[in-house]
Amino acid sequence: MLKNFIKITLRNLLKNKLYSAINILGLSVGIVCSILIWLWVADELSFDKFIPKYKNLHQVWVHATFDNKINTWQSIPLPTYEAMKTAHSSVVNSVVTGWGGERLLTVDDTRLLKQGYYVSEEFLEMFEYPLVSGDPAVVLDDPHSIVISQSLAQTLFKNEDPLGKVIRFEDQVNLKVTGILKDVPDNSSFEFEFLVPWKQREMLSEWVVRNKTNWGNYSFQVFVELNDEKSQGAVDEAIATMLADNGEDDMPRTLFLHPLEKWRLHSNFINGEIKEGRNDHVKLFSVIAIFILIIACINFMNLTTARSERRAREVGIRKSLGSTKKYLILQFIGESLIISVISFLLAILMTELVLPAYNNLVDKSLFIDYTSLEFWQIGLGIVFLTGVLSGSYPAFYLSSFRPAETLKGTIKIGKGATSPRKVLVVMQFGFSILLLVSTVVIFRQIELVKDRDLGYDQSNLISVDYSDELAENYDVLKNQLLQSGAVEAVTRSNSRITSINSNNFLSWPGKPENLKVIFTTISTEYDYTKTMGIKVLHGRDFSKEFVTDTSAIVINKAALDLMGLEDPIGTTLDLWGDKRQLIGVVDNVIMGSPYKEVKPMFMIVNPDWINAITVRLKNNNNLNGNLKTVEAMFDRYNPAYPFDYQFADVEFQRKFDTINMIQNLATIFSLLAIFITGLGLFGLASFTAEQRTKEIGIRKVLGASITGLIALMSKDFSKLVLVGFVLSAPITWYLLDQYLDRYPIRVDVQWWIFPAIGLIALIFSLLIVGNQALRVARSNPARSLRDE
Known part of the structure; x- marks a missing residue:
């Protein structure tokens, strides 16, 4: 029986090369997406599990x-x-x-x-x-x-x-x-x-x-x-x-x-409760993998049921020779499983080809472990799932034909499957629209945060880790760097401008007794605002000209707004039980998460609490030369350490690594989902055009224009896209709004995105369907009507 199944399946595949290629390619791409996502998800879920306890x-x-x-x-x-x-x-x-x-x-x-x-x-x-x-x-x-x-x-x-x-x-x-x-x-x-x-x-x-x-x-x-x-x-x-x-x-x-x-996955706390974290991304891409696999399976169902006329006589003959409905169901599901196996093997090859680029994208070293029992269990599970899911509806549909009607030619094949096919096409476009809108919204979220005013100038700003030798030679090093002609300003602090290493509490006049606010803490010395390019809003920065600045304090605008001081300069603030005079207010600077509001911050002078030196290179179109000059200075006064530096703008961009990866993956998988949908739509439109060849011929003879014929054939598919859009839009809006709630600084899900993406999906479908309609509409009606 198995041999017979395989022989019939291969015969049908070779007989219908175009539709076979569409089915196999669509399933293969869907499986590739699933494998790639599964490898990423499995790696995330595996963190620390190698530790026995x-x-x-x-x-x-x-x-x-x-x-x-x-x-x-x-x-x-x-x-x-x-x-x-x-x-x-x-x-x-x-x-x-x-x-x-x-x-x-x-x-x-x-x-x-x-x-x-x-x-x-x-x-x-x-x-x-x-x-x-x-x-x-x-x-x-x-x-x-x-x-x-x-x-x-x-x-x-x-x-x-x-x-x-x-x-x-x-x-x-x-x-x-x-x-x-x-x-x-x-x-x-x-x-x-x-x-x-x-x-x-x-x-x-x-x-x-x-x-x-x-x-x-x-x-x-x-x-x-x-x-x-x-x-x-x-x-x-x-x-x-x-x-x-x-x-x-x-x-x-x-x-x-x-x-x-x-x-790894559950370290994001909001008001004392775990609010997922990276596990949200694991769930998101798991759902995307399922969506894409379903879209690929829908293609198989649609094409198989649409082309059921080609198998109707076969079903009638088999039934008349004694085949039971159960046997026919097993046959068609078996054929589907064979196609699924072929698609899976092709998907493995395609996955190996794209894995290097994929690893570069997700910054991992993922690979398929062919010795892993889990891989084969999941692989066989995908084969079985796609095979049964893709072949179940066509199997039950085809096996339900009555032999007498199919052999007489009185049954109207395909009519009974029209409604389910429409539902499946609607689902495909609904999923695709959801993924496309998500991609656009995540991109806008990234751009919103990247476009925020940082409060300082990142250009030509480098930082170097502190050491005992640098502490001993700092004053000499700073003077020689400034005299070298390669440097505009130098400062030192307890953290780089792109990170927050310390937080403390601070008291001010009029502070409510029960109010506790944590302040970002910067320990520095002199020229901090000059080096970083931070604007001083009130008063001044620390200066060597004022010996009392070792007991002074500078705050940012967020701190001033919190304190509500009308005339801040000269105010006495309490830090760790010591009184400090407020000498300046600086603009807000984004040091921590770019997705959150800037926290209140204060700066103090403490040369013993230092972790980094920051240097602003001169903007004279000689970056490499300036770096070599600075490196020579550091090698002279810090010879034990190799010169290792970080650009502030590069460090800041790393804060977007995760969301950039999410956006890139969402874009890729959205495009693949659209590709699979378009592949299925092409096959379905091609078959529909083939079925209506005689109708088109008659209409042309009666004077119908090519434009009118294309519009006629495109109308039904356009309705399905619009229905998919209407059903998908509110669900997509809700899911995205929930996702963006994790970011205090976030975009709104703008209404115009939905009609824009809907229009793109409609144009995409019309191009595919219209192309097939044009091919039939241009054909000579004499050929399609010569048998009438």
């Missing part, structure tokens, strides 16, 4: 109530690390880490800036990143040890055994290699090439030691391991008041555990 690992987060809402963050006081060990019987262990960053590693003449973390000695026991060499229980016990990845070991020591070798760390201390890690997978929340003991950080930083008992400094990350994933609720209850119990009672604060399995 990932369900038992959590990070300690904070809920704090101020600004009339619950604010949530993951930086907590350092004493929490030790306190968590005894907080509840279900806590097995805790670990403290830094925030990660590039550090200088030196071996002989090799100097590298590599990503790494300071971690307490429990880290590898808890997270169990696999070691090639070394015991995870002891490799981080010695403060002068370092654990490095296989790739880093190869780079630093070539083929030599790295264990016991010495690495100069941050040009400050020698560390001995005690362990070799397998390279950290791309689907890891932690990205690092080395680990340094937390005890070493304590030896290098007096600030860390001071904060070991300070419950008021929220600057650290703490993680815990539970002995049972179900005990999270009990632990949350036990640690909820830990901050208040240790003096942090000026506002409602609550500690809680955020599970490792939710870090």
Whole structure:
């Protein structure tokens, strides 16, 4: 029976090459889209699951109530690390880490800036990143040890055994290699090439030691391991008041555990509640994959049922020879499954061809793992789903023909399938319009944010990480940079202009007692506004001419609006219990998320709290020459470190990486959905034109014009597009409005987008249908009527 099915299927495919090609190509493109989306979704869902105890690992987060809402963050006081060990019987262990960053590693003449973390000695026991060499229980016990990845070991020591070798760390201390890690997978929340003991950080930083008992400094990350994933609720209850119990009672604060399995997809909190996050994107593209697969299946159903006349006599003969309805249904579904298998194999080939470009687009290293049982299960599932879904309606429709009527030629084949075909075409265009409108709206959202006034000048602005040598030589370096002719201004601060590293509370005259507002905090010195190109609205910036500026303060416009000060200059503000005189108000600057309103900000002078130097290069059309001059200066006064810099405009554009990727993917998959829809419409229009050849011939003989004939044949399809538009528009508007609600700065879903996209869809369909109608309308009526 199977052999017979295959033979008949192949015979029909070869007999009807055009329609077979449309069916197979449409299904193949739909499957390619599904595979590509599935690879991306599977990668997102796989994050951290390689860690054996990932369900038992959590990070300690904070809920704090101020600004009339619950604010949530993951930086907590350092004493929490030790306190968590005894907080509840279900806590097995805790670990403290830094925030990660590039550090200088030196071996002989090799100097590298590599990503790494300071971690307490429990880290590898808890997270169990696999070691090639070394015991995870002891490799981080010695403060002068370092654990490095296989790739880093190869780079630093070539083929030599790295264990016991010495690495100069941050040009400050020698560390001995005690362990070799397998390279950290791309689907890891932690990205690092080395680990340094937390005890070493304590030896290098007096600030860390001071904060070991300070419950008021929220600057650290703490993680815990539970002995049972179900005990999270009990632990949350036990640690909820830990901050208040240790003096942090000026506002409602609550500690809680955020599970490792939710870090990647569920870390967006709004008013204390998880509001999805990247999981929204996973859901979005999963739905798109389903839509595209359905559109491809609709093509198959429409073409098969429309061409049912060609199979009617076959059905009649088979029934008259004893074939049952069940057998015929199995036959037609079997044929559909064979076509689905062919389409799947073609889709695999097409996927392999486009994967390199796709990986570049989504910034991943995705691949099809042919040894994976899961891949074949999902692949066979797609084949079965598309085969059965595509072939079920045609199978039941064709098997329902009565043999006597089909053999006599009295049955009107295809008439009974007209209404379902119309519904399916409406669905296709409805889905396509939804995707196209979504693409346009997301593009407008990106452009809205990119067009916001940044409050500073990004051009020719570079930043360089701070070091101890730069701290010692800063004044000399700054003077020589300014005298070099390549630089306009230089400043230093605790964060780059494109990021926010610190937030604090500030008091002002007239502030309501119960009002708590968090301020972005910039620690700098002199020439900050000049270097960044920030406009001073009132008063002045910090200046060497005023020795009292070390106790002064500058705020931004958002802070001034919040305080409501009519004559701000000279006002005394309270910071950390110290009185500071307000000397200036600057324009708002977008440092954090470009999708949010600018937060209140204040600046202070503190040369001991610095993390970056910012340089504004001269705008003299000699960018490369200016960079080489600056590099030479930094190499002179910071010789241990390679000159590594970041342009402010490039760093700012990275804030759009995710939404740009979403917009690009949505555009690509929307165009593919339209392509599949157009492919099906072409086949259906071609068949319809073929069926109406005699009618067209008669109308031409009676004097009908070509334009009138094209309009006649296009009318029915135009109605379907319009119905699809009317049904899709309100649903699309609602879904997009819900999606955009995540952005405080957002566009409105403008009404004009819908008729514009609807018109494009209508023109697209008319071009396809009109082309087929024109072909028939131009044909010689004598040929179509010669048998009459």
